[in-house]
Amino acid sequence: MIQQLFRLKIALLVVLSIMLMVQPSLAAIETVAAQNDDVVWTAPGQEKARQRAQQIIPMVDKVKEEGPIRRSQRLHATELSIKDAKNTYFLLDSPFIKAQEDHYGPVRFNHGQHAAASGDCSICHHLRPADNSSYIGDSNHPETVRCSACHQQAFHPDYPERLGLKAAYHQSCTPCHQQQNKGPVTCSGCHLNKVPEHKQLVKLPEKPDALQVTAECLRCHEDEANDMLHTAHWQWRGPSGHTQDHSREIRHGKGTTALNNY
Amino acid sequence: MQLKRRSFFKLAAVGAATAISTPRSALAWQSKAPADAFGCLMDISRCIGCRKCEQACNAVNELPLPVRPFDDLSVFDEKRRPDATKFTVVNRYHSGRVDDDKGLPVADFVKIQCMHCQDPACVSACITGAMSKKSNGAVHYDADKCIGCRYCMVACPFEIPAYEYHNPLTPKVMKCTLCETLLSEQNKPPACATICPTEAITFGKRSTLLKLAKKRLHDNPGRYVDHVYGEKEVGGTSWLYLSNVPFAKLGFLKLPLKPLPRLPETLQHSLFSYLWSPALLFTLLGGVMYRNHKQQTLQHPEQPGDVS
């Protein structure tokens, strides 16, 4: 009984939070729709992340010289924790990288998830500015300035030993993902390929039915369709060990009786 | 040949006198290495073998697309060389290194291209001046001056210049340009350096890169082999390499530290150091021929049948 009540509470909480999340964006959509018929839905927080990604902050000139162990100890002593992180979700889409090349869409980076999993800020925030003046106003704390406070343009003549932002990302993300056996290690695992504008590409009759839409997708994406046939999304027959509380209940997946099975 | 012993000695004495009187400065070989050259430092320990550099090079130089796409990593199964359709290639080596955690063999990747030597053998071998070393460090090829003799291909110690054998009308020598147009017109680093995701390629002034390489060796004890390949090899190159694996295991040649053009150029220069030295030679030879001819005419007076 208590358990059921508990579940009900959780369910209510979930519904509430979804409503909270959706409502502001619905309001946003309405205002946009009033001016423009082409409504593009974006997740809440996306726009803010996009704006943050565009910011350029002055480059930190000197960093504090200390070994990695000392740094880790000092960071622990400050009692900085994940609760101090202002933002959880980041888009990695810096103008420093875009100025040189523009081959991929932005990378979505979940800062909260990474902070919680590592439990040690000094793994990524491996150095800090030598003094407190150069970061104030941007970051929560001088110990944890953002990557681009030090890593900016590659091959900077005044800081030849400093990695550019792109290399700083790749040199810390990839080896860690490999060592931890967690997270993507291939290019497309993190990078969305730049998707061309589909408005001109898609050709559909006035009121298309579902099959017509799928057929139109398949016109170009035959390989993707074949790939999809081998994934859990298509072959899923339930029950799934990963479906919390329902592991013995769901009997119909895409592979059997689910709707929309074309 | 009626050259008598005595006349031969006379000639030899003149020759010796010429050689002795040639000032020493003309004999001493002078390096023409630019002081302020740009270059690239390739850190093999950072390269992940993604082949993005090959792809960027292909695009910026408008080279034909390869049969196998750039994300096809099976090309690593064999060792490749730069050729007329690719100015740079990345090769995979298994040096016996093993991953500490997983116990699996670890691959190393080496990008090769023209080294843009400081005193290039190809420039020295080129008889028309089609190959030249620019002050910005690039070894530049001028197709308009090239007569297709391919001496540069023979001279290059790294076997880099390739020839467009498939092009019957206007064949060119093909090799990495150090992206000098990007550099001179847009002040941009080479395309391969810009695209590299891990900054395995660092672009900058050669002197800065040398300092940087030594700093990396100093700051990361045990990570690298204590050698900057290209610092001294063949008198120095604009592309420099750092490696975590002995260079000999990665296909790098052990080359002399003296610039290669030194010997042939010293010989040529002592022979042609002054315009008058070939002039003198030809005058002497002319004198010998005239005397021989006179002697022959004396010994064999004209035959009557010759007159018509």
Ligand code: SF4
């Ligand atoms: S590597 Fe070969 S082609 Fe390149 S500059 Fe040196 S000698 Fe010339």
Ligand code: SF4
């Ligand atoms: S410097 Fe330019 S031409 Fe040379 S390998 Fe790199 S991209 Fe190719």
Ligand code: SF4
């Ligand atoms: S782009 Fe960089 S990491 Fe990738 S293969 Fe080339 S040098 Fe190596």
